Amino acid sequence: MTAAFVPQIALYRNGLAEQRGLSFASYEDMRRWSVRDLDGFWRSIWDYYDLQSPTPYAAVITERKMPGAVWFPGAQVNYARQVFRHVEAADAAGLPAIVSSGEDGKLRETSWPELRRKAAALALHLKEKGVKPGDRVAAYLPNIPETIIGFLASASIGAVWSVCAPDMAAPAVIDRFKQIEPKVLIASDAVTYAGRRHDRRDVVAELRRSLPTVEHVILHREAEAAATPDALLSEITAKVGDAIDAFEPMWLPFDHPLWIVYSSGTTGLPKPIVHGHGGIVIVVLALLGLHNDIGCSYHPNSFGERYHWYSSTGWIMWNSQVGGLLSGTTCCIFDGSPGGAKDKPDWTTLWRFVAQSKATFFGAGAAFFANCAKAEIDLTAGDLSRLRCLGSTGSPLSADTQAWFNARFADLSKTNGSTAQADIWWANISGGTDFAGAFIGGNRELPQTPGAMQCRLLGAAVEAFSEQGRAVTDEVGELVCTEPMPSMPLYFWNDKDGARYRASYFETYPDNFDGSGRGPVWRHGDWLKVNPDGSCIIYGRSDATINRHGLRMGTSELYSAIEALPEVLDSLVVDLEYLGRDSYMPLFVVLREGTAFDAAMQARINKAIEAGLSRRFLPNEIFAVAEIPRTLSGKKQELPIKKLLLGQPVEKVINKEAMANPACLDWYLAFARDYLARTAA
Numbered sequence: 001m002t003a004a005f006v007p008q009i010a011l012y013r014n015g016l017a018e019q020r021g022l023s024f025a026s027y028e029d030m031r032r033w034s035v036r037d038l039d040g041f042w043r044s045i046w047d048y049y050d051l052q053s054p055t056p057y058a059a060v061i062t063e064r065k066m067p068g069a070v071w072f073p074g075a076q077v078n079y080a081r082q083v084f085r086h087v088e089a090a091d092a093a094g095l096p097a098i099v100s101s102g103e104d105g106k107l108r109e110t111s112w113p114e115l116r117r118k119a120a121a122l123a124l125h126l127k128e129k130g131v132k133p134g135d136r137v138a139a140y141l142p143n144i145p146e147t148i149i150g151f152l153a154s155a156s157i158g159a160v161w162s163v164c165a166p167d168m169a170a171p172a173v174i175d176r177f178k179q180i181e182p183k184v185l186i187a188s189d190a191v192t193y194a195g196r197r198h199d200r201r202d203v204v205a206e207l208r209r210s211l212p213t214v215e216h217v218i219l220h221r222e223a224e225a226a227a228t229p230d231a232l233l234s235e236i237t238a239k240v241g242d243a244i245d246a247f248e249p250m251w252l253p254f255d256h257p258l259w260i261v262y263s264s265g266t267t268g269l270p271k272p273i274v275h276g277h278g279g280i281v282i283v284v285l286a287l288l289g290l291h292n293d294i295g296c297s298y299h300p301n302s303f304g305e306r307y308h309w310y311s312s313t314g315w316i317m318w319n320s321q322v323g324g325l326l327s328g329t330t331c332c333i334f335d336g337s338p339g340g341a342k343d344k345p346d347w348t349t350l351w352r353f354v355a356q357s358k359a360t361f362f363g364a365g366a367a368f369f370a371n372c373a374k375a376e377i378d379l380t381a382g383d384l385s386r387l388r389c390l391g392s393t394g395s396p397l398s399a400d401t402q403a404w405f406n407a408r409f410a411d412l413s414k415t416n417g418s419t420a421q422a423d424i425w426w427a428n429i430s431g432g433t434d435f436a437g438a439f440i441g442g443n444r445e446l447p448q449t450p451g452a453m454q455c456r457l458l459g460a461a462v463e464a465f466s467e468q469g470r471a472v473t474d475e476v477g478e479l480v481c482t483e484p485m486p487s488m489p490l491y492f493w494n495d496k497d498g499a500r501y502r503a504s505y506f507e508t509y510p511d512n513f514d515g516s517g518r519g520p521v522w523r524h525g526d527w528l529k530v531n532p533d534g535s536c537i538i539y540g541r542s543d544a545t546i547n548r549h550g551l552r553m554g555t556s557e558l559y560s561a562i563e564a565l566p567e568v569l570d571s572l573v574v575d576l577e578y579l580g581r582d583s584y585m586p587l588f589v590v591l592r593e594g595t596a597f598d599a600a601m602q603a604r605i606n607k608a609i610e611a612g613l614s615r616r617f618l619p620n621e622i623f624a625v626a627e628i629p630r631t632l633s634g635k636k637q638e639l640p641i642k643k644l645l646l647g648q649p650v651e652k653v654i655n656k657e658a659m660a661n662p663a664c665l666d667w668y669l670a671f672a673r674d675y676l677a678r679t680a681a
Contacts, residue, residue: 005301007444009290012048020044027443027455028534035461035483038064042071042282042459042486049285049327052085053077054251061484065519067491067501069484076251077278079258079326080119080156084249086296086328087112093298095330098145099306099357103192103336103349107356110145115152115325118237120247122153125236129216131183133158133250134257138182138214140173140200140207142166142191143313143335146220146233148322150186155258155277156249159184162260162272165314166191166198170206171612172557176262179272180493181213186233190222195341199223254278260493261316263433264545264554271504272493275436283437283459283487284323291441291457292391292427294361296328308332309363309391310350316433317363317393332357338368347375348382355382363391363427366401367583373404379412388420391427393438395547395577396538399451402426406450428453430538432524433552434505435487439479439524440536452535459485462536464528465521469514472530478542479528480509480521488522540578544638546617547577548585553617555638561612562587562605567595570628573619574642586645586675587619590628597624623671627664629654644672 013030016022020040024030034041039060046060057075090097091112098110131137137154141147141163154161162180164173166188177185187204190197201223208217218236219229255276262270288294288307295302307324308331311317324331334353340346347368354362369392390405406424413421430453431438439462446454456462464477492501502510502520509521527539546553555573562571570590577583589605591597602622609618629637643653650669656662 005295008293008295008302009443009445011301012044012290015048016044019047027446031456031458031534034458038459038483045282045286045459046072049282049289051077051082051282053254057254064484066481066484066488066506066522067498067520069488070255071486072254072278075254075278077254077281078156078158078249078252079277079281080152081249081251082281083152083325084116086298086325087116090298090328090330093303095297095304097325097330098148099330099332100145101334101353101357102144103195105352105356108145115145115149117240117244118149119152119156120244121237121239122149122233123156123249124243124247125218125231125239126153126159126184127157129184131157131159133252134160135184136160136162136180136182136260137184137186138177138180138211139163139313140166140185140187140204141220141313142188143311143318143333144220145333146237147313147318148325148331148333149237150233151259151322156247158250158252158256160257160260160274163313163318165312166200166203167193167312167616168314168614169611170203170210171561172614173203173207174210175557176270176272177207177211179269180260182211183213184216184218185211185214186218186220188220188222192222192336194337194339195344252277255490257490259319261319261433261436264552264557268500268554268556270554270557271500273434274490274493275487276490279486279488279490280319280323280436281326283435283485284320285326286458287429287431287438287441288320288323288329289327291429291438291443292361292363293389293425293442293444294324294327294329297330298328304358304360304386306330306332306357306359306386307361308334308354308357308359309361310334310338310365310368315394316431316436317365319436332359338364339371345375347372347377351377351379351384352382354387355384358386360386361389361391361427362387363393365394366392366397367395369397369405370401373401379408380415383416384412384421385416385418387424388418389425389427391429391442393429393431395583396540397426397428397451399449402428402450423448430526430536434489434524435485437485437487439481440528440538446535449535452531452537454536455534456530456536462528462530464530465509465523469509469521474529474532476527476529476539478508479524479526479538481524482518482521541575544574544642546573546575546585548575548583548617553613555636557613558587558609558617561608562589564612565604565608567592567601568605572628572636572638572641574638574645576642576645578646583620585617585619587622588625588628589622590626591624625664625667627661629662629664629668630660631658641668644668645675647676 053075057072062070096109097112097115220233258277264270297305309321409421409424427442429438429441461483463471506520508523525543529537572588640654
């Protein structure tokens with residue numbers, strides 16, 4: 001396979017001209033049409049991907065508002081049914097559904113018929129155990145084919161799926177799952193990461209004790225001597241029979257809940273975000289197809305396509321990776337550390353998997369690519385000749401990192417003959433867990449500039465807002481979305497009046513915020529600049545949420561873990577991720593009088609974070625301070641301190657009159673001056 005095939009977005013554009021008489025002078029003209037005519041655009045996506053429903057939809061969108069838009073009322077869909085549409089054709093072409101591997105380097109293929117059979121067997125087992133549409137199935141599983149099988153089985157019977165990665169500690173998992181009251185728990189008793197095997201039997205036992213609504217536990221057995229579970233996943237999925245062969249996913253309303261994912265803010269428990277079957281299917285097809293240019297593996301135009309985006313199950317990119325199956329694309333998944341063991345780093349690990357799995361598209365977090373460039377890795381060790389595209393997300397990708405890879409692939413192309421790698425295309429995207437999609441991304445037909453994303457996506461009415469709430473170009477502003485999208489949350493679980501949902505996205509720009517009569521506008525929490533040519537640059541989070549190497553975590557969760565220690569009276573953390581800079585997360589703590597701030601105390605703090613959350617959220621440095629700056633109402637001033645450390649003047653970011661303890665600012669100002677001097681040097 002080479003990059004000579006016709007870009008997916010060109011095929012779509014040609015279809016618009018032939019079937020609807022629509023033509024556009026530029027991509028930006030087409031994008032403007034897509035956000036002005038939401039009805040026409042999303043109807044065209046439904047038709048282009050030939051989505052099926054046994055009943056017609058009455059309208060594309062009933063009310064053009066956020067939140068509360070209702071999409072495709074009357075239509076019936078099922079995520080799993082869309083996946084299994086491809087079984088016969090893909091299998092006849094000799095193509096696998098999943099290619100997987102772990103740190104042992106062993107490659108495993110899951111065929112399309114095997115994927116369907118195993119999902120059907122598990123779906124029937126869940127039904128036998130009383131799982132009904134709307135019941136929650138929670139999973140504590142790594143990035144393995146069994147997790148995808150569990151998800152498809154749950155979706156096929158209308159159950160609501162929710163997964164946490166096994167590197168997360170029990171308290172963080174319980175904080176998520178206890179909110180949704182799952183009926184079934186599917187869990188792994190061990191996981192391998194960075195060369196070490198981690199036993200998870202105690203965590204599974206703790207989850208079972210702490211989740212009283214769980215009636216049935218299914219174990220994915222990895223440990224040598226695990227406790228006896230209610231059922232073993234391997235035994236369930238090994239079953240065969242007429243009922244399994246005849247099983248079909250049920251038709252569900254377009255807005256039937258599909259999964260619950262979690263996004264953390266600065267206060268309270270993680271937000272349990274509910275997305276619907278139909279919204280996810282139609283948005284993911286458009287994102288992966290038109291903008292990531294990922295084609296159906298058995299279609300002549302993209303024959304042999306293989307899609308890999310490195311992720312853990314705790315990141316929304318796992319959901320995106322699985323989405324490749326919706327279009328009949330072979331998905332390549334890797335479970336383990338992307339950088340080898342801690343004492344023996346190896347940033348070629350994923351590149352070997354890409355070569356072995358024959359991936360054509362490889363995506364990862366921006367931090368991964370930056371680490372590879374710093375390590376000056378050798379890309380000639382494996383055969384990467386089939387790779388035609390790189391994808392990046394999670395945090396801003398610097399121009400230097402992108403240019404480093406461009407030069408290496410240009411050199412590779414001279415020896416392997418790949419025309420695609422002579423000027424390798426980057427599908428850099430920026431979106432979020434919140435709507436399981438992207439606002440900004442790639443377009444294979446547009447020019448590339450290292451460090452910038454090529455365009456705002458079709459159907460995404462994205463702007464950069466000034467402090468006055470006006471759209472600006474060539475200036476950094478708040479990333480907002482002014483029109484609804486089908487994959488925006490249906491609701492937050494147990495948020496009965498929608499107050500938490502509205503506060504999370506629509507509090508800054510509420511109904512009629514500018515006096516124009518316009519409805520609420522979605523504020524995403526990122527700094528964005530829209531360039532005059534339509535390309536975009538994301539600079540980092542504009543709020544206080546931690547975005548550690550692409551994984552978001554609420555500061556409140558970190559404080560809960562730290563302040564449980566009797567020695568810690570108060571704390572504040574900021575994440576200084578910003579374009580072109582390494583992620584740097586300092587933690588400030590107020591210790592009980594008489595407590596020594598020594599290496600042992602710092603180790604206790606780090607251990608508390610690891611036990612309560614995950615090693616991923618350990619701070620870069622810890623500092624003992626006299627006070628944490630707070631407002632008169634007692635709120636920690638995370639965002640002002642973050643802005644101060646990013647170089648903004650104190651008079652613009654902190655109102656001392658609104659502070660309860662303004663005298664403590666002197667220490668932070670001195671720290672900011674020292675930090676900025678160090679980073680400048």
